[in-house]
């Protein structure tokens with residue numbers, strides 16, 4: 001018999017229920033160990049993590065939403081907040097994923113690890129559908145588990161020593177990943193030291209005055225922009241590319257919403273601009289096109305022509321990053337992605353995008369009719385509503401309190417977003433219509 005801390009003979013045991021008691025009854029040893037004292041490791045925290053501000057925007061919104069619900073248990077909250085898709089993935093695309101999943105259960109259909117860069121068929125399909133006309137090649141397309149993850153991996157590739165510029169307001173991942181990488185100093189109450197915030201507000205048509213912008217190594221640029229919904233015109237993007245070429249900078253162009261563009265004068269890819277292939281990386285995603293926010297599939301384009309200062313091809317380093325810290329997108333997701341790019345899937349995807357665009361138009365019209373100054377919503381699934389003179393978080397709280405609607409405070413996207421809230425067009429139609437009624441009840445006629 002193994003040793004016991006307490007001899008089982010001396011224990012008065014009730015009828016054996018749990019495994020420990022059954023063991024004790026059989027005379028097996030039972031160790032009764034006191035919880036160890038709490039120790040702290042001797043590992044220093046990454047000091048850059050400590051520089052980040054009050055958590056990521058969306059967890060804070062979730063916290064406030066939860067608090068509102070606790071205080072108002074009957075509230076039927078409508079979320080126009082985080083920007084997550086709501087409509088089902090269309091059937092042709094779902095069928096392709098079902099077939100891929102079922103195939104995995106058969107000898108013939110089983111596949112394990114795939115190429116880290118994505119299946120050749122998907123790389124070719126992305127290229128053919130979206131980039132062939134602008135001179136890109138399948139080997140320049142890196143398929144991934146999404147744009148957000150690719151932005152993190154691009155930052156890992158650039159390292160801590162580069163300088164960074166970004167639109168203000170912007171998708172928070174550019175700032176936070178720059179901070180985590182150590183590219184920045186601390187936060188001075190308004191923004192981070194060593195980040196160039198390129199203010200994009202109505203006053204400058206949501207496009208930075210590049211004649212005053214200092215040179216940086218990397219420029220993050222998102223069009224159509226999250227959160228403002230502004231899509232850059234051909235002339236503006238030509239200026240941006242010229243600026244990068246003159247300064248020897250790399251643009252990281254986030255095109256996650258390109259398919260939402262209606263205006264022919266707004267390019268759907270940065271590579272429509274001559275010379276962009278020598279200065280720009282583009283990242284994009286199936287998330288907001290096909291409802292793949294949970295499926296996870298995106299891609300990043302790194303042109304062969306893009307070189308570092310010493311002439312080394314950037315694509316070689318990105319390939320090294322992908323093969324080192326990424327192990328390929330899910331084979332089921334890639335089957336879905338391939339279906340998205342076939343004619344039937346493509347039509348389904350356009351229909352889905354059209355649905356959200358209609359939501360955006362409904363929201364935009366509502367705010368306009370109530371007398372608000374509204375931007376976005378025409379080439380993007382986001383409507384950017386101005387509340388001049390008010391703090392964004394106060395407006396967020398007021399709308400949550402009065403309408404039981406979650407929006408996103410503009411200042412959460414950077415100091416330039418102060419005075420605005422973002423309303424997302426991702427929602428079921430009946431929720432959008434209900435939200436409109438609530439807005440009208442509270443704000444209609446106030447302006």
Ligand SMILES: Cc1ncc(COP(=O)(O)O)c(C=O)c1O
Nearest residue numbers: 146147148171226256285287298
């Ligand atoms: C501008 C922008 N880029 C990238 C992403 C992330 O996309 P993915 O789901 O592919 O990671 C989002 C998601 O909201 C976004 O708004």
